[in-house]
Amino acid sequence: MALRDTSLPEPSGPAHCAPAPALDPGDRGRLLAGAHHDPHGLLGAHPVPGGIAFRALRPFARSVSVVIDGEHSRLTSEGDGLFSGLLPLDAIPDYTLLVAYADGEQEVHDPYRFLPALGETDLHLIREGRHEQLWKALGAEPMTHEGVTGTRFTVWAPNAQGVRVAGEFTFWDGQAFPMRSLGSSGVWELFLPGITEGARYKFEITSRYGDRFLKSDPMARSTEVPPATASVVTASHFEWSDEKWMARRGELPVHRAPLSVYEVHLPTWRKGLTYRQLADELPAYVKDLGFTHVELMPVAEHPFGGSWGYQVTGFYAPTSRLGTPDDFKYLVDALHRAGIGVIMDWVPAHFPKDDWALARFDGDPLYEPGDSRRAEHPDWGTYEFDFGRVEVRNFLVANAVYWCEEFHIDGLRVDAVASMLYLDYSRDSGQWSPNVFGGREDLGAVAFLQEMNATVYRRAPGVVTIAEESTAWDGVTRPTDSGGLGFGLKWNMGWMHDSLGYISHEPVHRKYHHNEMTFSMVYAYSENYVLPISHDEVVHGKQALVSKMPGDWWQQRANHRAYLAFMWAHPGKQLLFMGQEFAQGAEWSEAHGPDWWLLDPAYEAEPDHRGVRDLVRDLNTVYRATPALWERDTDPGGFRWVVGDAAEDNVFAFLRFDAAGRPLLAVSNFSPVVREDYRLGVPEGHPLWQEALNTDATRYGGGDIVRRDPIKAEDGALRLTLPPLATVWLVPMPD
Structure with a gap:
């Protein structure tokens, strides 16, 4: 199938076939221009008066012969790479x-x-926009077709005059195919x-337009390593060994299960590691720290590493920077075998304008x-998807x-949902047009999100979808049959913004911002929430989490620890971006990963980073072992303020309850002073x-102001010594 030079004379060989009927000039012109809708009607073998006509398009070939039962019959050159001939046969034979x-x-x-090589059922479902396994119908599929091994190429390009396959096997010239x-x-199709x-x-x-x-x-489903942009024919040969995980992952609804997420940018978590090398390190690290899940920043192929994966060109291909699709499966399998779930950032809101990718595709x-x-x-200087078109949906x-x-x-964490939902998102007057009802909602996007959620939950039991939605859109996590968008969880951007705003103030000023830490409970049960401290909060001048904290280095770390424990106790699931689990002080960038050297025992100047990591490990351990912290995350009866108005003290205290009514008391003192004999009411019977x-x-x-002995409740209250810039969790002792 290679293209070759035609400057040499044709070799001698088998006798020529009889002349075949000439092509219609219009058909010939469109075929050679790559603008014919039915090349199979012109090329190949076809019955004609007098026998079977054979025609082949082989640019740069010196000669083409038809081989039937070992007999060679040479076709006549028609010019421009076309060869044809007529054989006196009654039927089309097997030939090469x-x-x-x-x-x-x-x-x-x-x-x-x-x-x-594509059936009518597939085509019908594609026309209807209902092919739920579209990747099995479109793309490049290695297969055996009519007894012959090869690859079926299919692509959706309804506005094109013609489409041809070009590849390394044609020296990137599409004329032949x-x-x-x-x-x-x-x-x-071809x-x-x-x-x-x-x-x-x-x-x-x-x-x-020509x-x-x-x-x-x-x-x-596979691509070249960027910046190269070719697609690669691939097939999976991976054998999964996560059967136990897959069978059990849907046993408990996610909103009633522990969910503690470690957010990871795979290319920089341990810079230079492949998917398979990551599989040797990441599961062990995450399991040791007790997280239930990892969330991977987008792994779909993207041309620019600086986009962190949020400008996708290959929606069906894991990035080849770290290995093959089967290598990525190996990593997921390893995480599952370690008991860790895998959530993936998914970016259906937009795509880049690169001229070799989706933009103005046909x-x-x-x-x-x-x-x-x-x-x-x-x-973002990108294109949005046409959510109103069924094939795009x-x-x-x-x-x-x-x-x-x-x-x-x-799980799929869906990026930038708000930008999909609103026609006027980041647009001024005159830059958008209302929907058919005169509103600002993108009805096509709403229908798409509902269809996506309903389809995923039906086809993949145990999977959770999570919305990054930054507005007060009603019903993001309400089921689709009740008019909601159908997500399982939603990022609580309001809690994130308010709590980070509070914690960044000097303690002496925090009393004026006390409501920023309590306001989240006004709407805590309006949706099923995740509390995110994500990559977005520790880049582009926003500073790493510990660096947002006021005070000297000791106070910064103390604030950091107290904030994390407040977060873990607050209703909602947790998400923490890599590096924040050991109080990395520098912002993250794709140029380098976490500052792992801070955890080196030989680094004596700042041994406290290991202490913060130990805290995160203990937070997750106690969290997973204490149903009060997760079992009733979406039930208002699972939470009760004990002290919510102690603004002068910078103190917050609340109770969490599990389904059996067993409590946990969480107390945060965000002032730098010790508070002695602090009275907090607790439930009777403990x-x-x-x-x-x-x-x-x-x-x-920390400063080790801890209580190792049991604390007796008197008159329905505990009298505590609250350490400075610290959070304490207390539970009743067993009977």
Whole structure:
């Protein structure tokens, strides 16, 4: 299938076939221009008066012969790489082509003798926008078709005049392999014998305007390592060993289960490690610290590392920077075998404008809206998806299913939901048009999110979807059959903003901001929440978590520890970005990962980073062992303020209850002074209490104002000594 020089004379060989009927000039012109919708009607073998006509398109070949039962019959050159001939046969035989080039010859199967390798059911579902396993119908699929091994290429390009396959096997020239249009589906198809796994390819598209350009495959399941942009034919050979995890992950609804998430940017967590090397280190580290899940910043292929994966070009391909798709499966499998769930950031809100990717894919707006006011994302210089188009919604819904089914992903954190929901998001008057009801809601995006959530929950039991939604949109985590968007959880951006604002103030000023720490309980049960301290909060001048804290280094670390324990006790699930678990002081960037050297025992100047990491480990250990901290996260009866108005003291105290009514008392003193004999009411029936966790313990780097003995409740209250800048958890002692 290689292209070769034609400057040498044709070699001698078998006798020529009789002349075949000439092509219609219009058909010939469109075929050679890559603008014909049905090349299979012109190429291959076809009954004609007098026998069977054979025609092949082999640019740069010296000669082409038809081989039938070992007999060679040479076709006549028609010019421009076309060869044809007529054999006096009654029916189309089994045949191959012998193609001679300047440096040798190849015997190959003719791609144009095969019936379509895509069925009518697939095409019907694509037309309807309801193909829930779209990746099995579109893209490059190695297969055996009609007894021949090769790869089926399919692509959706409804506005194109013609589409051809180009690859390293054609020296990136698409002339030889035009694809056929499969009717009103907008799908183009071609089965190429002999093309197997590892082959690099693109689609050469001729637009309705006559422009010709190369595009990567939107459905590619593997890609070249950026900055190279070709798609790669691939098939999975991975054998999973996480059966126990998959069988059990849906036993307990996520809102009634412990969920403590460690957010990771895989390329920089341990810079330079591959997926398989990460599998040797990441599961052990996360398990040691007691997190229930990891959340991976986007792993789908993206051209620019500085986007951290949030500008995706290969929605179906794990980034090849760290290995193959099977290598990524190996990492997920290792995490599951360690008892750790895997949440993945998913970015259906927008895509970059790179001319080799999705943008104006077939020469017209296709994945993006045709109205430029709707297409352009004003914040990120990208295109938004056309959520009103059923095929685009299908592309994205199937993509969500793909990661859950093919890669055993346990959760999808959906990025930038607010930017999808509002037509006027980051737009001024005149830069947007209202919906059919005159409102600002993007009804297509709402329908897409509802369809995505309903489909994922139906097809992948135990998976959770999580919305990063920064507004007060009603019903983000309400079921779709009740009119909600259908997410399982929502990031609590309000809690994050308010609590970080409070903790960044000097203690002497915190009394004026006390309500910023209590306001979250006004709406805590309006949705099912995650409390996120994510990568977004520790970059671009926002400072690392410990560096947001006021005071000297001791006070900063004390604030950091007290804040984390307050967060872990607050209703809602937890998420912490890498590096914050050991109080890294520097901002994270993709240029380097966490400052692991801070944990080196030989680094004596700041041994306290290990103390903060020990605290995070203990937070997770006590959290997972104490149902009061997670079992009733979405039930108002699982929370009660003890002291919510002690603004002058900078003290917060509340009770959490499990389903059986067993309490945990959480007390935070965000002032730098010790508070003696502090009276806090507790439920009756629990005469003795003990500290379950105290962030002022010496082992965490604190001043060790701790209570190791039991504390007796008197007159329905405990009298406590509150350490400075610390959070204490207390639980009743067993009877």
